[in-house]
Amino acid sequence: MKRSILLTLIFTLTGIIFIARLFYLQVLENPYKIPTIYSSAVKVKFDYPERGYIYDRNGNLMVANQPSYDIMVIPGEVKLKDTLEFCQLLKISKKKFIDKQKKAWNYSTRIPSIFVPQVSKVDFGYLQEKMHKYEGFYIQKRSLREYPLNSSSNILGYISEVDEQLIQEKKEYQLGELIGTAGVEKTYEKELRGTKGVRFFQRDRFNKIIGPYKKGIYDTLPSPGKDITLTVDSNLQKYGEQLMQNKRGGIVALEPSSGEILALISAPTYNPNMLVGRKRSQNFTKLYLDTINKPLFDRGLQGEYPPGSPFKSLTALIALQEGAIDEKTSIRCSGGYRYGKKSTEYMECHCGKKGENFKLHKAIYKSCNTYFANAYRKTIEKFESPSVGIDTWKNHLESFGLGNYLNNDLSVGKKGLIPGSKLYDRWYSDVNWQATYTISNSIGQGEVLTTPIQLANMTAAIANRGHYFTPHIVKEIDGKEIDLKFKTPKETSIDKAYFNPIIDGLFSVLEHEEGTARFSRVKGIEICGKTGTAENPHGQDHSIFIAFAPKDDPKIALAVFVENGYWGSRWAGPIASLMIEKYLTGNITNTSNEKRMLNGSLEDEYEKQYQEKLLKLEKRNE
């Protein structure tokens, strides 16, 4: 008998569970009772808040909104008497009309889709009067982005329509809504977007709205997008973009005392207004398919280049820290550095002072390769094995933010490369590798790769005498301070005392009569800098310059990178000093330099490279 009781128990228990579940579903309030856009009895209407504005650090408006009008269709409700007349009104062909209708039908008969996007204001006024005649169609106001400054497209990014694929990941978006897909629009999407409001309306059997659904208990109010203030100085940014016209490369300028990005320039660039309005997809394709100029590629953040001579300041700092050299260590320049027996295994020195003895100060402003190769070798060889040596060296460099993502609020970035023992163990698996094998690292060639923003950050760390703040692009959100992680200084592994001799050297790069960048001097501003010429197997060398100013109370630190710009002081140096002068004083004294930079073009060089590449390809095909 006991056993039959078990069955009764199971049956009764199941019944009770069902009744409890049904009670929850039907009597209590629960999420299943909130209607969706798929329900026929309820019409769901979204209230879109205005997207937040973006300002520069001085309060200049960089991104605003402008109204736009879309013709929407709900296919299930369409009743058209005269299609042809409607087509004429919308200025589309009948074939296009049928195409669009099919697409909308395939998507959904009940959910509205965009029929004709972004009609002009003139057409809107005309259409508004006639629209009521065509059941199932209506006009929806949307807001589009507007860029009053025509600049900073790489920083601001762009917004685009959410597609099917994205909806799978982000459930809170509906098809056709807008989402930031690059730049600040992307990283601060949540803040800029705000929250859309939802209103539910009860429909009767004839689809007519008869009032709010359940007295509006499920309705929510939209909350507006937040305004964002960037760290960028739009005047400096625009000036930098002009200086970089007809060149390829990037400029990153930071405020060393805060890590705020003052300017982030990538050249070639494009007008952000190109990606707004009816021509958007056409223009986007054009930019996207331009694989030669790569305008959508942010060279300041994504370009990985050998840093060249500016890297020597770090080689020296590490050597000082590890006690491999001191200020007074004297090294004779033999015109180069021989690291192997073969005649090719020779690193030439371009300081032009063959046979002279160098101390640290002079080595920096003359950029003597021999000196730094020796300093590097001494550092590595201080340890029991080159593996330990190079890993210690690597740790020092990583404390400057090199070799890894900076972990900031920019939507793209690259790691760069700082080689360690692991890499060389793999490369030289059959021999015991030595410090000399890796000697080109000492002068920023070899395996070392950095992005311009990393280089700028390194400069800021030197300017600060040993610490930096993570570079970031947003200053305030709706008047509120940003993430604390951008406000905490990051210490480098080099003692403060070692920075002064380096900074003195960097100062002489411009101020000494033999300094490599003596022509980039600016009267009245104490600039510290370092030229760089990075070897490039594909064409002319890259022109590099890092600088900060003023020397004792640095307000700006920057890195300039000009692809195929021959050598550092030819393009990057003058551009850097113009940027500094512009930022610190607001006007330019050396107008001839400015003129040369503004009008100078490297397009011929790029064209030549392109032709050579084509030739090579042709040869390979033959």
Place this chain on the structure above:
Amino acid sequence: MRSETSNIWRRIDWLLILFYILFVGFGWLNIYAASAGEDAQSFLTFSNNHGKQLYWIIFCIPFIFITLLINAKFYVKYASAFYMASILSLIGLFLFGKNINGATSWYSIGSMGIQPSEFAKSAIALAMAKLVCDKHFKLGSFKHQLEAFILIAIPGILIALQPDPGSAIIYLSFILVLHREGLPISYLYISFFAITLFIATLYFGYTSLLISLIILFFFISIYIYKYKQKVFRQYLYKIIVLFLISISYTYSTQIIFDHVFEQRHRDRFNILLGKTIDVKDIGYNTNQSVRAIASGGDFGKGFLQGERTRGNFVPEQQTDYIFCTVGEEWGFAGTATVVVLFLFFILRILYKSERQKSPFTRIYGIGVASVFFFHFAINIGMVVGILPTIGIPLPFFSYGGSSLWGFTLLLFIFIRLDANKRNEL
């Protein structure tokens, strides 16, 4: 003979028949509501589902009379023959069956289809009763256990191969019968443990479950060692074996789930366990049906007023998801009534069975109650979103001739046997 047939109307359980009439009648109203979009006015017609269902209901009446008028002994005597016939009809599907929606579960006769698995339930219940009521049959012996399992497994596997795994699951209900008739209680424990482990593995993943199993068994061992030291050695061996079986079971569950199950099965489980949220595609049915029921509220929107029902929002609305219509149009009042009525109906069958003198009738009756219970529990569990999507009908409510006739046969054989209780079978 004559006296028996004339007395039968006095001895049959009219309460069960009242339940039957209520279910079929209310069921049809809901099918009407769910299909009346097309041409609501015409009733006795083959052009719409509620029209067809009305025909199936009317055809039930002579069918019921025949079932009741046949001598009870006939069912006992030919139980094995019914069983063989059912198995043959299931095998025959592989040769002559018609493929509808990916499963070969139907014979087509003209424009109609007959689903033999619906009728097989009665035959298996009869055969089970016949097998187990034998005096020499002892469920304590392994040989007899095996016999009983094979009896269930043959039709179960044939149906699973059609493939119609949903209908095959119903055959597990006969385990309840065997349990009632004396199957060792450990089987129930093992099944319960196995099901729990199965769900836990899917929910928490193999690794975390393995860790929890180790901890669990570790503490059990400590507990036994502390309080029952004398038997510890004896238990330890058992614990280790049980532990090894548990972990290999958990592991194979994961393997089977990942490699043997098809994606659609995985999706159903994952949606239910809350591991994937998908309201537009795979979880569409469940989400829509739960929403439709929720929209009914306390008293529903009223007969023929449910716009989700009529808007064809829920797929299979008239068959597997007919309970949605009840929920939307009749609200909590309607659904609770149906659940309570079903519960009383099943308990009534159980109660009547337990009072039988004839073990054959008792076993058959418990089989009937179990089959109804499984259909009821799985179908409503699925529709209210607490069980995965398994497509089986709600007895007497869902649209479909075969299922209606199958359940009618199942019930009325019991009523007939029950009416015979004074005569030993």
